[in-house]
Amino acid sequence: MIIDNVRIFDGERMLGRGSVEFADGVITRVMAEPAPRASASSSTAASAEVIDGAGMTLLPGLIDAHTHVFGAESNLEMALAFGVTTELDMFMGPPDATRALCTAAGERADLADLRSAGLLASAPGGHPGVTMPDLPTVAGPAQADAFVAARQAEGAHFIKIMVEDGAHHGMSLPALDRATVTALAEAARRRGLLTVAHVAALWSARLALDSGVDMLTHLPLEAALDDAFVSRTAEEKRAVIPTLVMLEMSTPKTSRSAHTGRSLADDPQIADHLPEHARTAIAEGHEGLCIEPDSPGQHFTHALSSVLSLHRAGVPVLAGTDANYRPDRACPVVHGASLHAELALLVAAGLTPAEALTAATSAPAAHFGLADRGVIAPGRRADLVLVQGDPTKDIRRTRSIEAIWRGGVRFDRAAYGERAAAS
Numbered sequence: 001m002i003i004d005n006v007r008i009f010d011g012e013r014m015l016g017r018g019s020v021e022f023a024d025g026v027i028t029r030v031m032a033e034p035a036p037r038a039s040a041s042s043s044t045a046a047s048a049e050v051i052d053g054a055g056m057t058l059l060p061g062l063i064d065a066h067t068h069v070f071g072a073e074s075n076l077e078m079a080l081a082f083g084v085t086t087e088l089d090m091f092m093g094p095p096d097a098t099r100a101l102c103t104a105a106g107e108r109a110d111l112a113d114l115r116s117a118g119l120l121a122s123a124p125g126g127h128p129g130v131t132m133p134d135l136p137t138v139a140g141p142a143q144a145d146a147f148v149a150a151r152q153a154e155g156a157h158f159i160k161i162m163v164e165d166g167a168h169h170g171m172s173l174p175a176l177d178r179a180t181v182t183a184l185a186e187a188a189r190r191r192g193l194l195t196v197a198h199v200a201a202l203w204s205a206r207l208a209l210d211s212g213v214d215m216l217t218h219l220p221l222e223a224a225l226d227d228a229f230v231s232r233t234a235e236e237k238r239a240v241i242p243t244l245v246m247l248e249m250s251t252p253k254t255s256r257s258a259h260t261g262r263s264l265a266d267d268p269q270i271a272d273h274l275p276e277h278a279r280t281a282i283a284e285g286h287e288g289l290c291i292e293p294d295s296p297g298q299h300f301t302h303a304l305s306s307v308l309s310l311h312r313a314g315v316p317v318l319a320g321t322d323a324n325y326r327p328d329r330a331c332p333v334v335h336g337a338s339l340h341a342e343l344a345l346l347v348a349a350g351l352t353p354a355e356a357l358t359a360a361t362s363a364p365a366a367h368f369g370l371a372d373r374g375v376i377a378p379g380r381r382a383d384l385v386l387v388q389g390d391p392t393k394d395i396r397r398t399r400s401i402e403a404i405w406r407g408g409v410r411f412d413r414a415a416y417g418e419r420a421a422a423s
Helices: 073-081 095-107 141-153 178-190 202-211 227-235 244-250 261-266 276-284 300-312 337-349 353-359 362-367 395-399 413-422
Strands: 002-009 014-023 026-032 050-052 056-060 062-067 084-089 113-116 159-163 195-199 215-217 239-241 384-388 401-406
Touching (some): 062 073, 062 337, 062 362, 073 084, 073 095, 073 401, 073 413, 095 113, 141 178, 159 178, 178 195, 178 202, 195 202, 202 215, 202 227, 244 261, 244 300, 261 276, 300 337, 337 353, 353 362, 353 395, 384 395, 401 413
Parallel strands (some): 002 050, 002 056, 062 084, 084 113, 159 195, 195 215, 215 239
Antiparallel strands (some): 002 014, 014 026, 056 384, 384 401
């Protein structure tokens, strides 16, 4: 397969116009100006299918760095329908089912690929274990090593740590203390596993940073991160997954941006490829968000300010949505579609469109050790998204999807749209 005469965004920068060739699921050649372009008349192209990419841009497959799949294959299919070729799941169980879905996603070209933390670490009686009595918890530092070892044995690709006291859910619950989070981070590091800490308040963000976790996910809404925190995050080479679309949908309407994720339901480029129950969830749903809607004192502008400060300081910002949707769960942050709102919100925060695209391609691939994807280069997986126009100038062009390949296999988006319309 050759995609010819196309703009190429390689995951870090726009290469210009050229051609990309792939075979057997792997990119074999990338030729961009000023080098001569491959053409349909070349010996390589003689037996290959050639797509004319005039007026279009080729992107690496998008990576959503924070989702919750809940074991639903339909979520991975919906993600792929919007160009998300890899999802990084932050909490799923039971372990056997999680492992089976990860295996299936690795083998099937009609689903987004999947990596998962499996069961997360939380305090006894805390969130979310207070409503899930069978969830293993960590009572103190002495239990951290055994917890991490058990998750690794179950196949976890990284360790998710819940630093949460329930306040954003209208409750007062026990939370992991600094010593326990530190022990979890150290145990994971010894086993070569990354740690991702859920932080939704200033106190939890500070505790996670003090404890040595690798990544923070979510951002406080009660205030923007201060300069000292931002500088330290940069100096210690941490990464942040802000999940802006989830935060934006959770805050009072008066504090939301003009790029609200709710508007996805009214965008035909999105809505025409969604099942009706997903469109309804976007427009009306609330379940699954990490803070109560319309909580007093919570301002989305604080999260936007924090993202810009982190980015300017050199902290890697990764695009993640906290998609919590499934057909029986009316969370408005749906798989696949919501990443396009996340990209728009990153731009609204102050990233350039190209920087936002990097946050959804090469950056999460690099920080989660996915060395085979996230970049358009020879030897990388042929996870590719072809869009109309130039999303490095207008980020909303990521929604104008012309074609999607997952491991070199083209996804039948038209057939998916028909199934979605009928559901």
